[in-house]
Every structure is written in C-alpha cells, then in structure tokens.
Amino acid sequence: AQFGQSALALDDSVISINSFSKYFNMTGWRLGWMVVPDALVDVIERLAQNLFICPSTLAQHAALACFEPESLALYEQRRAEFQRRRDFFIPALHAMGLQVPVMPDGAFYAWADCSEACAKLGLQSSWEFAFDIMQRAHVAITPGRDFGTDQTQRFVRFSTASSMANLQTAVERLQIALR
Known part of the structure; x- marks a missing residue:
C-alpha cells in the first residue's frame, strides 16, 4: 500500500x-x-x-x-501508538488477502478490499462480508456502502483505534474465519 x-x-x-x-x-x-x-x-x-x-x-x-510543549509531546506519543497499531494491523490484513490500496496516514482506519475473501466464502458484497465476520469471528467492521458509492461492494473499513491487545485478538479471529 x-x-x-x-x-x-x-x-x-x-x-x-x-x-x-x-x-x-x-x-x-x-x-x-x-x-x-x-x-x-x-x-x-x-x-x-x-x-x-x-x-x-x-x-x-x-x-x-x-x-504547549508538554501537550505536543503527549500528542506525539499518541500518534506513535496509532502508527504502531497501523504498522501491525495492515500487514496482517495483507497476509489474509485483504489488500489495503492506500496506507492510512492521518486516520485510524483501514479501507480494505474484501472481494477476494468474498469470492472464497461465497459472499456477494462487503455488506455480507461484514455480517459474516461479525457472526463467525466476533469482529466488527463496517461495509463500504456506508462511505460512498465507488466500488463500495468491494471494501470494508477496519478501525485501529482499539488497543493492541484487541487488534491482536481481532487478527487471530480473522485468520481463523478466513481460512
């Protein structure tokens, strides 16, 4: 990405x-x-x-x-933590076949192409994929149709705002669901 x-x-x-x-x-x-x-x-x-x-x-x-310098230092710590979460989560998505075409650089969201996974699972859209993942893996993601009209059936949005422990659990659950 x-x-x-x-x-x-x-x-x-x-x-x-x-x-x-x-x-x-x-x-x-x-x-x-x-x-x-x-x-x-x-x-x-x-x-x-x-x-x-x-x-x-x-x-x-x-x-x-x-x-103030103290506030900016705290901001930088938070920014670095969000980057650490992103740098863990995006490669994990790629490894599961969920490609992220544009690397998030200012937000804690990942816009991932789920069309390959949908085809593998016999699903027709990101809407079906989001519900399937929620039911089977207990991971909440948002279907692309909530964010526009261009190729939204192919994309889902993941949030990396949660803790690293929660993101690790989500990756483990997604890996099982997408086998």
Whole structure:
C-alpha cells in the first residue's frame, strides 16, 4: 500500500477543515480550524461571524494549551501508538488477502478490499462480508456502502483505534474465519 497525498499538496485552492476533537481528544468542545487560500480569508471571516459568535473562553484556553510543549509531546506519543497499531494491523490484513490500496496516514482506519475473501466464502458484497465476520469471528467492521458509492461492494473499513491487545485478538479471529 502507498500513502495518499494531502489535498493541500494537490491544489492551492483547497480548503482544509480540522478539529481539536481527534487531534487532542477534545470531543464535544466543537472547536477547530480551517486552512484556506488567502483570497478566501475575508469571505470566510464574514461567513463565520454570521454562523456563530465564538467558542467559550475555557475552550479557547484549552485549545491554546494543546500547543504547549508538554501537550505536543503527549500528542506525539499518541500518534506513535496509532502508527504502531497501523504498522501491525495492515500487514496482517495483507497476509489474509485483504489488500489495503492506500496506507492510512492521518486516520485510524483501514479501507480494505474484501472481494477476494468474498469470492472464497461465497459472499456477494462487503455488506455480507461484514455480517459474516461479525457472526463467525466476533469482529466488527463496517461495509463500504456506508462511505460512498465507488466500488463500495468491494471494501470494508477496519478501525485501529482499539488497543493492541484487541487488534491482536481481532487478527487471530480473522485468520481463523478466513481460512
């Protein structure tokens, strides 16, 4: 699997929207940022002024604390742990015939092609595959149709956000189910 490209590297007219929720575990704070082309800054500011007033003072101080060296060190530890889980899980999927065409680089999900496994198991779609795996291996995965329309019958999404112990158990169960 190859890494995908950042949209920001492809075109200078890209608008990128991010939040503190996933980067810094601030779920529910509803606080984020945008990277926009210079020509759109004034327009976005005017739009934002009409959509909301501002985040709370507490949320703003919490967000600023995210950029302190101690917070960034914790962020880096979490990022390294997610990378360790990905680096364990993706090769295991490949070894079971579940190819991941694009290596996850910014998320804790793997988009895997299950068409080979479906053919082997006599299943027609990623939907059937997800339910079969849940029933037989007790591993929850999400069918591709929940994420768009392009070749979704071939793909499932795995999460690597769980603990390494849970991922190891999932791999063992998948190996048995896909024999």
